[in-house]
């Protein structure tokens with residue numbers, strides 16, 4: 001592997017693990033709850049995460065360029081929640097723009113099993129062809145659009161393997177309760193666990209993240225379960241402990257409880273992390 005590619009991957013996954021903060025939702029959902037002002041939402045979370053996942057629009061408008069946090073640029077889109085089909089994506093961002101913005105990686109969705117399977121896999125292949133020339137890793141996202149019930153091991157394993165075969169350097173996919181280890185085992189590149197709609201409890205989030213890591217995922221790319229929580233900083237701190245320090249769900253929950261806001265303000269948050 002060339003030095004540039006290796007350097008970017010090491011920056012994104014220090015020690016082989018990663019906590020990516022997903023904040024790209026506006027590209028098809030508009031101003032998602034909690035992300036109306038993305039810069040303000042993410043600022044207190046920056047010390048806990050390894051990279052930000054966002055579009056060029058949010059990067060330019062909302063992220064301080066003096067920040068050294070690596071950026072994974074979302075470069076697919078062109079659809080919306082109110083449009084005909086979320087799967088009908090195109091590549092939205094040129095290689096010149098990716099380089100100009102100093103992205104450490106790019107992310108692109110594929111919709112396997114949809115009417116646009118071939119188009120989105122072609123988008124991925126072409127993006128890999130271009131980005132590999134410049135040592136920029138491509139993270140493929142196995143998206144399901146509104147069909148959340150597709151998130152089971154056989155389907156996810158199929159998707160992860162296909163995108164790895166097409167050249168993705170990492171895959172972001174959903175965690176599933178049963179046989180997630182088979183998804184990871186069948187994928188020759190690092191697997192990152194995606195989030196999903198906000199869970200009922202914090203413990204539920206800690207449990208699925210912990211399980212995913214135990215079964216071989218290298219980390220997480222989470223959004224709503226962090227910044228839609230009223231104690232987003234405490235969530236970020238607890239999740240970081242699972243990803244980077246192998247904390248159990250119980251230990252993470254204790255960290256969360258010890259760090260969450262009281263009526264006096266924040267208690268026990270260690271901002272030096």
Ligand code: R5P
Nearest residue numbers: 022024195196221222223224
């Ligand atoms: C999918 O690719 C989305 O745009 C998000 O990046 C992804 O769903 C992770 O965010 P969340 O944890 O809110 O689902």
